[in-house]
Amino acid sequence: MTDKEIIYLYNKGQRELAFNLIVQNYSERIYQHIRRFVYSHDDADDLTQEVFIKIWAALPSFRADAQLFTWIYRIATNEAINFLRKQKLRTMFSLDSSDSILVRKLQQDEYFNGDKIQAELQKAIIKLPEKQRVVFNLRYFDEMKYEDIAEITGTSVGALKASYHHAYNKIKETLLNL
Amino acid sequence: MKREEQDILQNTQLKNSPFSVPENYFSSLNKSLTEIPKRSKTNNTRKWVTYTAIAATFALLVAGTGILLKWDDNNSYNGYAVAEELTEDDLVEYLIYTGVDLEDFEDLELY
Incomplete structure (x- = not known):
């Protein structure tokens, strides 16, 4: 089902069905997109959940003239960047730099193949x-x-x-x- | 040409995701994500119950305070009401009873 059809369903009142279709179409892509920023599987998992919670909450304000796909990626990218910024702020008080933390996460990640x-x-x-x-x-x-x-x-x-x-x-x- | 050959980023293998996930991860992720609308409803209900409870407590507090103040008004000493019911003889009798001399009153400056 296309993004436009999903939004049509949503606007017709089939909100949960439309959301489930968004999950089906985007969950894996969004997870991989976030994972490329945060590296750790656990962090990517948490952030993916957050992104879809935000998508559900923000769907009523989605403008029909916008592209669903770029809208979802924008939410996911902002979520990942905010996570990294917070991580960077925390490292201001430690000896590790935020880059070195990410490198360590990459090296220690058992799911890096x-x-x-x-x-x-x-x-x-x-x-x-x-x-x-x-x-x-x-x-x-x-x-x-x-x-x-x-x-x-x-x-x-x-x-x-x-x-x-x-x-x-x-x-x-x-x-x-x- | 040599430079082109050295462009390792042109290797399409590098574009493959090196990140794997636990077994059946995406099916359990999808299951969890599709529950978001239901969880959201529960959270909204919880929020509604919490806000209603806070509003009810506040209303009870306001009503309780009002009732207490009213009760206090009805039961408090009202000097004017008492004074209206007393006659001059009552006052004289009271002063005699307490042993206060009337001259003491005449010396008082009333403001």
Whole structure:
């Protein structure tokens, strides 16, 4: 079922059914999207629950002219970024940096099945500034259009292209120097 | 050309998710997520019960205070009412009874 059909169902009063269809269509993608930011399975699980609670609560205010898919990704991206910001604030009072915490989570994660290069790729992504990280994840892994990323992040397409270009080159250089 | 070959990010294998999940994780996740509307209703009911209880307690407090004040008004000493019922003879008798001399009153300056 398409997003438009789901929203039609919701507006017709079939709210729970529409929400269940959103869960079916998006839960795995949203989990993976969040996991790429927070690395730990447990954190990603908690945040995915939070995202869907927010989706359910905010669905009545969803504008019919917006895209459901970018709206959901925006909620998920904000949730993941807020989590990382809080984590960063907590590390102000500790010896560990927020980056090193994420690297440790990645290394200790029993559900990380990547090889050495994939692990190094993730470590290089951790070092990126927040905005570059968001655009890199959405463009490189999800192969999203810049127009959609612009809707999710509220940034212009031009700025996103520049951010992606910088991020891509930084990561490429890091992996070349291994 | 050499630079292109060195672009490791072009390797599509890198785009595959390296993150796995516990067995049957997504089916249990979906089950939990689809319960959100029901949980939300329960939470709303709980919130409604809590707010109603707070409102009822507040109303009882206001009503109780009102009743107590009213009761206090009805039972408190009302000097004016008592004074209206007393005659001058009653006062003189009371003063004689207590041993206060009338001259003591004449010396008093009343404000």
